[in-house]
Amino acid sequence: MTNPAIAAVFAQIADLLEFQGTNPFRIRAYRNAARTIEDLPESLADIADDENRSLTDIESIGKDLAAKIVELLQSGSLSILDDLLAEVPESVLAILRVPGLGPKRAAALYNELNVTTLDELRRVCESQLVRQLKGFGAKTEQAILQGLELAAESQQRILWAQADVHVQAILAHLYQCDTIERLQPAGSFRRGKETVGDLDFLAVACDCGSAMDHFAAYADTAKVLLRGETKMSIRLSDGLQVDLRVVPAESFGAALQYFTGSKAHNIVLRGKAKARELKINEYGVFRGGSEKPVAGHTEEEVYAALDLPCFPPELREARREFDWADSGELPRLVETQDIRGDLHVHSTWSDGVGTIEEIAEAARKHGLKYVAITDHSKRLTIANGLDSARLRRQWAEIDRLNRRLKGFTVLKGVEVDILERGGLDLDDDVLAEADWVVAAVHYGQNQSREQITRRVIEALENPCVCAIAHPTGRKLMQRKAYEIDLDAVLAAAGKNGKMMELNAHPIRLDLDDVGCAAAKNHGVPVVIATDSHRVDELGMMRYGVQQARRGGLTAADVANTRSWAKMKKMIGKS
DNA sequence: GCCGTTTTCGGCCCGACTGTTTTCAGTCG
Numbered sequence: 248m249t250n251p252a253i254a255a256v257f258a259q260i261a262d263l264l265e266f267q268g269t270n271p272f273r274i275r276a277y278r279n280a281a282r283t284i285e286d287l288p289e290s291l292a293d294i295a296d297d298e299n300r301s302l303t304d305i306e307s308i309g310k311d312l313a314a315k316i317v318e319l320l321q322s323g324s325l326s327i328l329d330d331l332l333a334e335v336p337e338s339v340l341a342i343l344r345v346p347g348l349g350p351k352r353a354a355a356l357y358n359e360l361n362v363t364t365l366d367e368l369r370r371v372c373e374s375q376l377v378r379q380l381k382g383f384g385a386k387t388e389q390a391i392l393q394g395l396e397l398a399a400e401s402q403q404r405i406l407w408a409q410a411d412v413h414v415q416a417i418l419a420h421l422y423q424c425d426t427i428e429r430l431q432p433a434g435s436f437r438r439g440k441e442t443v444g445d446l447d448f449l450a451v452a453c454d455c456g457s458a459m460d461h462f463a464a465y466a467d468t469a470k471v472l473l474r475g476e477t478k479m480s481i482r483l484s485d486g487l488q489v490d491l492r493v494v495p496a497e498s499f500g501a502a503l504q505y506f507t508g509s510k511a512h513n514i515v516l517r518g519k520a521k522a523r524e525l526k527i528n529e530y531g532v533f534r535g536g537s538e539k540p541v542a543g544h545t546e547e548e549v550y551a552a553l554d555l556p557c558f559p560p561e562l563r564e565a566r567r568e569f570d571w572a573d574s575g576e577l578p579r580l581v582e583t584q585d586i587r588g589d590l591h592v593h594s595t596w597s598d599g600v601g602t603i604e605e606i607a608e609a610a611r612k613h614g615l616k617y618v619a620i621t622d623h624s625k626r627l628t629i630a631n632g633l634d635s636a637r638l639r640r641q642w643a644e645i646d647r648l649n650r651r652l653k654g655f656t657v658l659k660g661v662e663v664d665i666l667e668r669g670g671l672d673l674d675d676d677v678l679a680e681a682d683w684v685v686a687a688v689h690y691g692q693n694q695s696r697e698q699i700t701r702r703v704i705e706a707l708e709n710p711c712v713c714a715i716a717h718p719t720g721r722k723l724m725q726r727k728a729y730e731i732d733l734d735a736v737l738a739a740a741g742k743n744g745k746m747m748e749l750n751a752h753p754i755r756l757d758l759d760d761v762g763c764a765a766a767k768n769h770g771v772p773v774v775i776a777t778d779s780h781r782v783d784e785l786g787m788m789r790y791g792v793q794q795a796r797r798g799g800l801t802a803a804d805v806a807n808t809r810s811w812a813k814m815k816k817m818i819g820k821s
Numbered sequence: 822g823c824c825g826t827t828t829t830c831g832g833c834c835c836g837a838c839t840g841t842t843t844t845c846a847g848t849c850g
Contacts, residue, residue, distance in 0.1 A: 276822035
C-alpha cells in the first residue's frame with residue numbers, strides 16, 4: 248500500500264470520528280498523521296521493512312498508529328475503519344463538506360432527521376424541517392441550501408499562476424483606497440502552494456469601514472459573504488473567495504505571520520510560545536497576562552521573540568522547518584536570479600512557436616547564459632517530432648547560431664520519448680552527439696506501476712540520458728500522476744549520476760515539493776526547466792523556483808544554477 | 822492518539838463572525 252493510500256485511510260478515519268463527535272484531539276492525531284504521511288519523502292513500506300528503523304520515529308506516529316500502518320501494509324485493510332463504516336454511512340461525509348455545516352450540525356441532521364445524503368439534506372431544508380431543530384433557524388436553513396449550491400458548483404482550487412492574476416488585480420484596486428496604508432497578500436498564495444483555494448489580504452488602514460467599502464466595490468465582486476468590524480469576505484464572479492483583514496499597524500507583522508499560516512505551522516508555533524509562557528495571536532506576542540505585546544510590528548520580530556528565524560513562507564508547512572531551525576540548518580533557498588540556464592524549450596522544429604534565434608534572444612533577456620533546445624522526438628508525430636536526420640540538421644543550425652552569439656550558448660538537446668515497450672525513440676549514436684538529453688514518458692501512461700517504473704529506470708541507465716522530464720506526468724486538476732515508484736526512480740537516478748527535472752509549467756510543477764525533498768535525500772540534482780512552447784513562457788521559471796523552495800532546495804541542489812561548463816562535468820559530458 | 826527542559830498523565834492554538842439565543846455554540850481559518 249502506498250503512502251497516499253495510507254494517508255487517505257487516516258484522513259477518512261478522522262472524518263468519521265469527527266462525525267461521531269469523539270475526542271477532538273484524537274481526531275487531530277489522525278489528521279496530523281495523514282498530513283505527515285502525505286509529506287513523507289520515503290515510503291512507509293520501506294521504513295517498516297528496515298530492521299534498523301521504527302515507524303514511531305516519524306513525527307506524529309506513535310505506537311498505536313504504527314501498528315495500524317503495519318496492519319494496512321500487511322492486509323490492505325484496517326479493522327477500525329471497517330468498524331466505523333459499519334456505524335456511520337460513508338455518504339454522510341459529504342454533508343461535512345457543505346460550507347456552514349460542521350460535525351455538530353451534521354450529526355444533528357443525521358440523528359434527528361436521518362439525513363444521510365446531500366439530496367436528503369436539500370429535501371429537509373426545502374420542506375422547512377431543519378428550522379425546527381434546536382440550534383437551527385430559518386437563516387441556517389437558507390445558508391445550508393446556498394452551501395449545497397456552492398458545493399454543486401464544485402468549488403475548485405485554482406492554479407497559483409491564475410491566483411496571481413487575481414492577486415495583482417485586487418492589489419491594484421485596493422491601492423487606490425486612500426485609507427489603506429499597508430497591504431499584503433497572505434495565506435497559501437504567499438506560501439506559494441501549487442494550487443490556491445481562496446485569497447487572503449491583510450491591510451493596515453486608518454479607517455476600517457472605508458477600506459472595506461472599497462474592497463466590496465471591487466469590479467469582480469459577486470457577493471459579500473460576511474462583514475464584521477475588521478474582517479470581510481467576498482466571492483468573485485468565478486466563485487473564488489477573497490478575505491480582507493484590517494489590523495492595527497503595531498500588529499501587522501503578527502497578523503501577517505498568522506494569516507500566512509500554514510495552520511499546522513501556526514499550531515507548532517503556538518505550542519512553542521506556550522512552553523515559553525508566551526501567548527501568540529494575530530495581534531502580537533504577549534508575556535503572561537500582559538496586554539502590551541513584546542513583538543508584533545514585523546514577522547522577524549514575532550519569530551525572534553520565540554528565538555526562531557523568520558522562515559521563508561514557502562517552508563511554513565510544519566514539515567522540517569522547526570528541526571532545521573533547531574539545528575541551525577535552515578536552508579538558504581534557491582532564487583530565480585540564481586538560475587543560469589533553461590534546459591527544456593521547444594522551437595518551431597517541433598510544436599513550439601518561436602525560432603531558435605528568437606528563443607536565444609528571449610532567454611538572454613531573462614538573464615540566462617544558456618538554453619537547451621529540446622524538441623520532441625519522432626514518436627510524438629502529433630508534435631512534429633524529429634528523427635535523427637532532422638535533428639542533425641537542427642543541430643547544424645544551432646552550431647551556426649552559436650558562432651554568432653557572444654556570451655550565450657544554445658545547447659543541442661532533445662526530449663526523447665521513452666517508448667511504450669521500453670527503450671528510447673532515437674538511437675544512441677545520435678543521442679551521443681547531443682549536449683543535453685531529457686527523456687520523457689508521453690505514451691503508455693496507463694501501464695502498471697512496475698512497467699512504467701521499469702521503463703524510466705531503463706532510460707536512466709542509458710549513458711546518453713541526462714535527466715527525466717516531468718517525472719510523474721501529472722497535470723494539476725486535470726490528470727493524476729501515472730503510476731510510478733518515484734523512490735525507486737530517484738534511487739536509480741542517484742546510482743547513475745542523473746538529474747530530475749522540475750517542470751516549471753504552472754499546470755505541471757512536476758516534481759512536486761515533496762518529490763524535490765525526496766530527490767535531495769537521494770542526492771539527485773534537480774533541474775528547473777520551463778518546457779516553454781512560446782518565448783513568453785520562459786518567465787514560467789519563477790513558478791518552478793517557488794516549488795523548489797517549497798521542497799527546501801538551495802541553489803546548490805538545483806543543477807542549472809551553475810554555468811554550462813560545470814553542468815557538463817556533473818553529467819559527465821566533458 | 823501523540824507527546825515530554827513542567828510532565829508517562831494531562832495537556833493538546835486562538836480569535837472573528839453568525840445565528841440563535843438572551844450569554845453562547847458552532848463554524849471557519
